[in-house]
Amino acid sequence: xxxxxxxxxxxxxxxxxxxxxxxxxxxxxxxxxxxxxxxxxxxxxxxxxxxxxxxxxxxxxxxxxxxxxxxxxxxxxxxxxxxxxxxxxxxxxxxxxxxxxxxxxxxxxxxxxxxxxxxxxxxxxxxxxxxxxxxxxxxxxxxxxxxxxxxxxxxxxxxxxxxxxxxxxxxxxxxxxxxxxxxxxxxxxxxxxxxxxxxxxxxxxxxxxxxxxxxxxxxxxxxxxxxxxxxxxxxxxxxxxxxxxxxxxxxxxxxxxxxxxxxxxxxxxxxxxxxxxxxxxxxxxxxxxxxxxxxxxxxxxxxxxxxxxxxxxxxxxxxxxxxxxxxxxxxxxxxxxxxxxxxxxxxxxxxxxxxxxxxxxxxxxxxxxxx
Amino acid sequence: xxxxxxxxxxxxxxxxxxxxxxxxxxxxxxxxxxxxxxxxxxxxxxxxxxxxxxxx
Numbered sequence: 001x002x003x004x005x006x007x008x009x010x011x012x013x014x015x016x017x018x019x020x021x022x023x024x025x026x027x028x029x030x031x032x033x034x035x036x037x038x039x040x041x042x043x044x045x046x047x048x049x050x051x052x053x054x055x056x057x058x059x060x061x062x063x064x065x066x067x068x069x070x071x072x073x074x075x076x077x078x079x080x081x082x083x084x085x086x087x088x089x090x091x092x093x094x095x096x097x098x099x100x101x102x103x104x105x106x107x108x109x110x111x112x113x114x115x116x117x118x119x120x121x122x123x124x125x126x127x128x129x130x131x132x133x134x135x136x137x138x139x140x141x142x143x144x145x146x147x148x149x150x151x152x153x154x155x156x157x158x159x160x161x162x163x164x165x166x167x168x169x170x171x172x173x174x175x176x177x178x179x180x181x182x183x184x185x186x187x188x189x190x191x192x193x194x195x196x197x198x199x200x201x202x203x204x205x206x207x208x209x210x211x212x213x214x215x216x217x218x219x220x221x222x223x224x225x226x227x228x229x230x231x232x233x234x235x236x237x238x239x240x241x242x243x244x245x246x247x248x249x250x251x252x253x254x255x256x257x258x259x260x261x262x263x264x265x266x267x268x269x270x271x272x273x274x275x276x277x278x279x280x281x282x283x284x285x286x287x288x289x290x291x292x293x294x295x296x297x298x299x300x301x302x303x304x305x306x307x308x309x310x311x312x313x314x315x316x317x318x319x320x321x322x323x324x325x326x327x328x329x330x331x332x333x334x335x336x337x338x339x340x341x342x343x344x345x346x347x348x349x350x351x352x353x354x355x356x357x358x359x360x361x362x363x364x365x366x367x368x369x370x371x
Numbered sequence: 372x373x374x375x376x377x378x379x380x381x382x383x384x385x386x387x388x389x390x391x392x393x394x395x396x397x398x399x400x401x402x403x404x405x406x407x408x409x410x411x412x413x414x415x416x417x418x419x420x421x422x423x424x425x426x427x
Binding site for chain 2: 119253
């Protein structure tokens with residue numbers, strides 16, 4: 001398919017890898033964070049990190065939607081799923097995310113009506129098909145997914161679907177990046193910017209990275225050649241002593257983003273004053289709630305939600321993984337007590353989680369390397 | 372995903388992914404679209420189209 005096959009060309013990949021080797025200064029260690037979980041997945045799937053010189057380190061960022069949902073929020077969803085008469089809908093990834101005592105999958109086994117949907121519009125369709133039931137959609141994700149929820153709520157209002165509501169846990173990408181840069185734990189040289197989020201918000205919101213922190217950022221596509229080229233572009237900025245926002249993914253990302261999506265998001269959502277992120281704690285203005293104009297479709301207004309803060313399990317180091325402080329295989333329970341089949345932490349659940357991506361694509365190679 | 376058919380009245384398009392699977396996609400954020408175009412689709416909603424120009 002056009003725009004896919006040519007970005008998986010192995011020969012070209014080796015050429016770009018050679019240019020990366022030529023661009024690095026010997027003796028200097030480079031830490032480049034890929035913000036988005038989709039990039040993390042591609043890096044391990046295609047072995048992109050195997051093509052990089054040993055002094056170029058890719059650090060996995062907080063951009064996996066499932067991974068950043070705190071345990072208390074999962075418990076809130078499970079409580080709603082157990083409400084009599086409720087059909088609880090969510091993306092498939094959320095089903096196996098551990099809450100404090102069970103997962104949504106366990107709740108389903110206990111008799112709760114939990115259903116996987118591909119899109120919030122599917123949840124709305126279920127509501128229209130079941131007018132005698134209350135249908136709740138567990139909305140998670142960054143600015144990539146929020147427009148879909150917003151469009152669905154607009155349709156729900158236009159079609160007067162009264163038995164549909166949304167438990168909104170959408171988050172935004174800029175505040176956690178600021179939090180990471182303010183953290184003394186991590187020294188980063190540059191960023192691979194989230195291509196799909198940028199399709200919606202544009203490249204401009206990332207301007208604070210060079211302007212305020214002096215860090216280069218390259219908005220990147222998700223194919224292996226995209227990521228390699230973006231790493232090269234970051235390294236070339238560093239080599240030239242420049243820091244700016246560049247758009248490697250220009251075939252999809254307009255500089256200004258999708259203005260129609262931003263407009264509808266502004267209508268349907270409002271910023272929460274603060275929101276808890278797994279591993280990162282509370283971050284100001286980092287998440288979205290349903291706006292007052294759409295409060296009628298806000299599940300947290302319609303139902304009583306426990307809203308209890310729950311600490312992560314002691315053994316789980318998802319927080320450090322999400323901050324890029326440790327690599328997945330450095331977690332005490334990685335691949336032993338915590339596996340994709342029986343995850344303890346969120347990073348092992350979603351395919352975009354660094355631990356799951358590493359476990360599924362790289363674990364055995366790393367074991368060989370260590371041996 | 373590639374657009375196969377457009378239902379402008381309902382704001383939907385029948386699209387086909389690389390692996391061949393088909394899905395009905397919300398196109399309200401990228402309209403107007405025409406058959407044959409490539410769309411970036413996330414959670415059943417088209418967010419953009421492929422083939423754009425670089426920014427400044």
